[in-house]
Amino acid sequence: MDDDFEDLLGxxxxxxxxxxxxxxxxxxxxLDFCESEEEEVLDDGHTLADTAVDYGLAMAVxxxxxxxxxxxxxxxxxxxxKRPNPRFTHSTxxxxxxxxxxxxxxxxxxxxxxAEPPASSALxxxxxxxxxxxxxxxxxxxxxxxxxxxxxxxxxxxxxPDGTTPPERKTRRLGFPGKTAEEAWRFTVVLRILELxxxxxxxxxxxxxxxxxxxxxxxxxxxxxxxxYVDDIAYTFNVPRSALNVTAVAKGLVVGAMSIxxxxxxxxxxxxxxxxxxxxxxxxxxxxxxxxxxxxxVVEKEASFRSIAASSFWDRLSTEGVLITGKGxxxxxxxxxLRYLCMPSPHNGFASPPSYALMDxxxxxxxxxxxxxxxxxxxxxxSADLRVPQLKWLGLRSEHMLLGGDGTHTSxxxxxxxxxxxxxxxxxxxxxxSAEDGDDSDEAESRRPxxxxxxxxxxxxLQLLDAVPGCMTGLLExxxxxxxx
Amino acid sequence: MSKQYLQTxxxxxxxxxxxxxxxxxxxxxxxxxxxxxxxxxxTKGQIIHADTPDEHPYPLVQTLEKVHPLGCHHICTSLDGRxxxxxxxxxxxxxxxxxxxxxxxxxxxxxxxxxxxxEHWPLALSENGQYLACTTHxxxxxxxxxxxxxxxxxxxxxxTQYETKGSFGMSVDISANGSMTASxxxxxxxxxxxxxxxxLAHSLAGLIKPVRSVKFSPACKYLAAAxxxxxxxxxxxxxxKQIANLTGHGxxxxxxxxxxxxxxxxxxxxxxxxxxxSLERRECVATQTESEKCLWSVLWLPKAASAxxxxxxxxxxxxxxxxxxxxxxx
Numbered sequence: 001m002d003d004d005f006e007d008l009l010g011x012x013x014x015x016x017x018x019x020x021x022x023x024x025x026x027x028x029x030x031l032d033f034c035e036s037e038e039e040e041v042l043d044d045g046h047t048l049a050d051t052a053v054d055y056g057l058a059m060a061v062x063x064x065x066x067x068x069x070x071x072x073x074x075x076x077x078x079x080x081x082k083r084p085n086p087r088f089t090h091s092t093x094x095x096x097x098x099x100x101x102x103x104x105x106x107x108x109x110x111x112x113x114x115a116e117p118p119a120s121s122a123l124x125x126x127x128x129x130x131x132x133x134x135x136x137x138x139x140x141x142x143x144x145x146x147x148x149x150x151x152x153x154x155x156x157x158x159x160x161p162d163g164t165t166p167p168e169r170k171t172r173r174l175g176f177p178g179k180t181a182e183e184a185w186r187f188t189v190v191l192r193i194l195e196l197x198x199x200x201x202x203x204x205x206x207x208x209x210x211x212x213x214x215x216x217x218x219x220x221x222x223x224x225x226x227x228x229y230v231d232d233i234a235y236t237f238n239v240p241r242s243a244l245n246v247t248a249v250a251k252g253l254v255v256g257a258m259s260i261x262x263x264x265x266x267x268x269x270x271x272x273x274x275x276x277x278x279x280x281x282x283x284x285x286x287x288x289x290x291x292x293x294x295x296x297x298v299v300e301k302e303a304s305f306r307s308i309a310a311s312s313f314w315d316r317l318s319t320e321g322v323l324i325t326g327k328g329x330x331x332x333x334x335x336x337x338l339r340y341l342c343m344p345s346p347h348n349g350f351a352s353p354p355s356y357a358l359m360d361x362x363x364x365x366x367x368x369x370x371x372x373x374x375x376x377x378x379x380x381x382x383s384a385d386l387r388v389p390q391l392k393w394l395g396l397r398s399e400h401m402l403l404g405g406d407g408t409h410t411s412x413x414x415x416x417x418x419x420x421x422x423x424x425x426x427x428x429x430x431x432x433x434s435a436e437d438g439d440d441s442d443e444a445e446s447r448r449p450x451x452x453x454x455x456x457x458x459x460x461x462l463q464l465l466d467a468v469p470g471c472m473t474g475l476l477e478x479x480x481x482x483x484x485x
Numbered sequence: 486m487s488k489q490y491l492q493t494x495x496x497x498x499x500x501x502x503x504x505x506x507x508x509x510x511x512x513x514x515x516x517x518x519x520x521x522x523x524x525x526x527x528t529k530g531q532i533i534h535a536d537t538p539d540e541h542p543y544p545l546v547q548t549l550e551k552v553h554p555l556g557c558h559h560i561c562t563s564l565d566g567r568x569x570x571x572x573x574x575x576x577x578x579x580x581x582x583x584x585x586x587x588x589x590x591x592x593x594x595x596x597x598x599x600x601x602x603x604e605h606w607p608l609a610l611s612e613n614g615q616y617l618a619c620t621t622h623x624x625x626x627x628x629x630x631x632x633x634x635x636x637x638x639x640x641x642x643x644x645t646q647y648e649t650k651g652s653f654g655m656s657v658d659i660s661a662n663g664s665m666t667a668s669x670x671x672x673x674x675x676x677x678x679x680x681x682x683x684x685l686a687h688s689l690a691g692l693i694k695p696v697r698s699v700k701f702s703p704a705c706k707y708l709a710a711a712x713x714x715x716x717x718x719x720x721x722x723x724x725x726k727q728i729a730n731l732t733g734h735g736x737x738x739x740x741x742x743x744x745x746x747x748x749x750x751x752x753x754x755x756x757x758x759x760x761x762x763s764l765e766r767r768e769c770v771a772t773q774t775e776s777e778k779c780l781w782s783v784l785w786l787p788k789a790a791s792a793x794x795x796x797x798x799x800x801x802x803x804x805x806x807x808x809x810x811x812x813x814x815x
Contacts, residue, residue, distance in 0.1 A: 399777075
């Protein structure tokens with residue numbers, strides 16, 4: 001492990017000289033944005049030709065690195081027992097240099113054609129980590145581990161003086177079983193994230209940090225841990241996050257059997273791209289064609305949206321349905337579009353397709369559905385124009401909790417309500433009780449999901465359905481068929 | 486040899502929403518649900534003309550209207566049938582007393598100081614209704630003296646408090662002789678406390694998953710515990726040793742109840758199945774499937790001296806009170 005990074009750094013020093021000769025703009029850009037975490041800025045001032053040249057260099061460096069690694073492999077391993085972390089003694093390069101290196105590995109999706117070498121190298125780096133761990137285990141080492149570079153945190157963006165005071169590039173070693181339980185956990189988290197990245201790179205899909213979190217919420221504990229380690233790993237590998245096929249989440253997506261006619265005369269068919277398109281702004285929309293749409297399904301999370309849109313049964317469903325996600329608590333645009341689609345008007349051909357909500361089984365899932373359905377408390381004054389009262393609760397419901405059988409994956413998907421969940425549920429119950437001070441049976445109906453959740457003291461993420469093959473398909477076909485017939 | 490139970494009566498839509506909890510006295514059945522009212526049915530009614538709709542064996546005798554505005558999740562009664570306690574979703578806890586004529590009236594209320602859901606979750610009353618035990622979201626067991634709870638009591642003094650390791654307390658029971666308190670927790674731990682010394686007597690291992698019900702046998706010799714592990718574990722309350730595992734439920738076990746003699750154990754599952762287990766043979770002797778809807782609560786009705794066969798009642802997400810009686814002739 002350590003050797004890899006040393007070589008990376010060594011290669012980088014050579015690289016910065018080359019690059020400044022070849023393309024002064026590159027080096028300048030690299031210095032300007034040396035502290036930036038955003039990969040978008042890396043494209044600034046670049047022509048395709050530049051990138052092509054850069055690629056050649058990056059490849060060459062890769063090869064060189066491989067050779068040095070092979071040559072030097074033995075030396076540090078011998079010294080390992082005495083000096084467990086040789087990295088600290090190694091000289092660190094200018095920070096501008098590694099930022100410049102990022103130019104040679106642009107993995108952003110707009111350059112997909114040429115993104116193959118850096119992506120595979122990211123894959124290679126992950127596999128190198130795995131191999132190292134596997135080797136250590138085979139060699140019977142008492143502890144396995146991996147190293148992460150610590151991102152410099154204190155320097156504000158773009159205010160770094162031209163490389164005169166380079167911050168030390170610090171490394172942290174995470175061992176397993178490690179000295180403390182926390183270290184073992186951190187090691188597990190990093191390893192799991194690497195595994196998910198590896199899966200994403202190998203299958204060529206893009207995974208969001210949110211999705212990563214929901215793949216194993218019990219392990220990660222909170223989204224911020226995932227965010228932090230994803231960025232740490234990208235920093236350690238010296239690649240932009242997108243080169244690891246990891247993205248942050250943007251708002252509002254739609255995919256399905258409808259077409260949108262914009263005011264500028266263009267027509268967009270939302271089923272054209274399985275990835276979905278970003279939610280259009282209603283201001284730009286002249287009308288929508290919903291003639292083929294039999295139902296609209298609102299999905300709480302992008303992860304589930306993608307997993308449905310990428311599944312084989314979506315081939316059948318995509319001709320008759322529309323899938324929408326607001327990615328958590330929806331923004332106004334998403335809610336406005338949903339209402340626009342569901343409420344008969346001249347703009348949508350007087351269609352009123354039934355709409356269904358597929359949410360997590362937790363207080364937030366129910367709250368999100370209620371935002372779509374009745375509006376949010378924060379924007380109560382605008383709610384009348386945004387709500388979709390006929391929205392029906394498709395899942396997850398308490399009766400779906402045992403769908404996955406007794407497998408370990410299922411029991412991992414079921415979580416205990418936290419104190420925050422319980423108090424949120426109770427506040428929601430109180431709000432319902434005060435809002436509907438009338439018909440007793442109606443009131444009881446809307447409270448039931450919350451009460452049952454509190455009684456069971458259990459919540460579940462939509463990913464529960466992904467854990468068991470065919471589970472999501474079964475649920476959707478059962479529920480939607482009941483409605484389309 | 487399996488036993489046969491027949492459904493003798495049902496009260497459909499006994500509540501407008503899920504019936505979460507049941508409790509019995511020698512002559513009445515109390516039910517609590519997601520709606521704000523507690524309903525009380527007499528178990529001493531007689532069938533005169535089975536066809537006449539308003540004459541049936543379990544007439545509704547009293548409704549405590551709008552007593553738990555957010556719904557009521559647990560209700561319990563003392564063995565003597567004179568005291569009841571109910572806990573609502575907003576965290577309030579109410580004490581009820583029964584008059585000679587069988588009419589219930591409020592006898593005190595505890596409002597939690599911290600407004601946290603789950604401050605009081607399950608409840609259990611001692612034999613004469615003097616002590617009320619309830620577990621909390623942070624794993625404590627609070628014991629109150631019901632006589633000290635004033636009508637509008639806000640600062641009800643805790644009689645005693647048992648500390649556990651902080652896992653959500655999902656079930657609690659007080660033994661019939663009043664000597665022990667047991668609690669079952671989210672993380673699968675089960676504790677037995679000695680009430681006279683106020684000390685932990687046994688910490689019982691065995692169930693890793695949430696324990697949704699713990700019940701002492703009538704003679705206080707055994708403790709039965711069950712939950713998401715889908716097995717019923719039997720423990721000896723003196724030694725703390727696990728003496729049996731009853732397997733057969735295909736789903737989470739939501740509630741347990743011993744019959745009066747301690748020979749049979751009744752269990753209700755999340756999948757709507759109720760099972761009767763023979764303690765002697767340590768196996769399931771009967772299974773009743775009413776629907777696929779969760780049975781939140783199952784309970785034996787106290788055996789009347791004149792009745793030859795025992796009756797039990799089930800309730801849950803189906804909103805129905807269903808009564809079963811052992812078939813005669815076996």
